Amino acid sequence: AQSVTQPDIHITVSEGASLELRCNYSYGATPYLFWYVQSPGQGLQLLLKYFSGDTLVQGIKGFEAEFKRSQSSFNLRKPSVHWSDAAEYFCAVGARGNAGNMLTFGGGTRLMVKP
Amino acid sequence: KAGVTQTPRYLIKTRGQQVTLSCSPISGHRSVSWYQQTPGQGLQFLFEYFSETQRNKGNFPGRFSGRQFSNSRSEMNVSTLELGDSALYLCASSLELGPGALHFGNGTRLTVT
Numbered sequence: 450a451q452s453v454t455q456p457d458i459h460i461t462v463s464e465g466a467s468l469e470l471r472c473n474y475s476y477g478a479t480p481y482l483f484w485y486v487q488s489p490g491q492g493l494q495l496l497l498k499y500f501s502g503d504t505l506v507q508g509i510k511g512f513e514a515e516f517k518r519s520q521s522s523f524n525l526r527k528p529s530v531h532w533s534d535a536a537e538y539f540c541a542v543g544a545r546g547n548a549g550n551m552l553t554f555g556g557g558t559r560l561m562v563k564p
Numbered sequence: 565k566a567g568v569t570q571t572p573r574y575l576i577k578t579r580g581q582q583v584t585l586s587c588s589p590i591s592g593h594r595s596v597s598w599y600q601q602t603p604g605q606g607l608q609f610l611f612e613y614f615s616e617t618q619r620n621k622g623n624f625p626g627r628f629s630g631r632q633f634s635n636s637r638s639e640m641n642v643s644t645l646e647l648g649d650s651a652l653y654l655c656a657s658s659l660e661l662g663p664g665a666l667h668f669g670n671g672t673r674l675t676v677t
Binding site: 481483485490491492493494495498500539541543549550551552553554555556557 | 568595597599606607608609612614619620622654656658663665666667668669670671
């Protein structure tokens with residue numbers, strides 16, 4: 450069974466600073482990989498996804514993520530954080546094959562942005 | 565285009581009662597998934613429906629059930645509520661079966677007292 454680990458429960462960065470959120474997964478093959486963001490009282494919004502091909506994936510709101518097979522990682526990055534980026538971020542994996550849209554989520558990383 | 569709509573937004577129930585939550589997917593989306601979100605367990609997959617058929621089911625007891633109607637709207641039901649069922653229940657829709665992007669609603673916050 451697949452699993453996802455987000456080692457950092459909380460991260461605080463200053464506005465304008467760069468950001469990297471870590472995600473490690475466990476899966477027997479190359480999974481489908483996703484990053485979602487959740488603001489308080491809201492559902493989840495898809496930031497970006499990786500299915501195959503170029504291992505550097507661009508998403509919305511200036512985010513990008515890099516798939517590293519050798520490290521089983523899919524870290525999320527942003528060069529300059531804005532106060533509106535404060536939210537909780539979830540990494541997720543989906544299984545290939547006939548698994549539908551079932552995703553396994555990591556525990557989340559709560560991002561706080563200092564002015 | 566309207567997003568995923570979940571009703572009600574908030575619900576308070578007593579232990580032993582049952583509850584039904586509703587989800588209207590984005591127009592044209594045929595896949596509906598349900599997730600439970602709690603502080604302790606995080607986001608956990610409940611089940612997924614596609615064309616009125618349950619395609620996948622997570623590791624939850626039989627008290628949790630769902631269904632999908634011909635117009636793709638979905639309901640989930642929890643019978644004999646327990647305190648541990650207090651959670652945010654999120655519905656997500658997708659155009660097709662995996663691995664498409666899931667579009668989430670804002671959830672139903674269920675509190676069991």
